[in-house]
Amino acid sequence: MFLGSASSPVSRAVFLGAAGVGETTIFIYVAALQHLMKRPSIIKTYCPFCGQHTEHDLKRVKKKKASEFKQGQRRFRRVTSGYRGYPRPKPQGDKPTKRIYLRYTCKECGKAHQKKGVRAKRFEFER
């Protein structure tokens, strides 16, 4: 509830800017870039294998199709089968933003780890 009301003034401000209220042109520019996430392709971050901060190579990865043999997928199939049960109706439709999943490969030990994806409309690596 509160989050919804907090996000609506932003869209209203963008709408005002689009109508051409002069001073808001800079604001429109900022709003347009809001959904573009830029990340350097090499960052220094914590490596759980080395136990310290090291340089990491970043690579964008996509979620693979869920295996039908994994516990979560088996449970989902079991719960959604039949005429009762919670995850129903099955979620459908695209969300306006997608999670960006990055794979962090440590340059010291060569091992890779992943962090929780961050939602963004567009994603780019800085050069």
Ligand SMILES: [Zn+2]
């Ligand atoms: Zn490492």
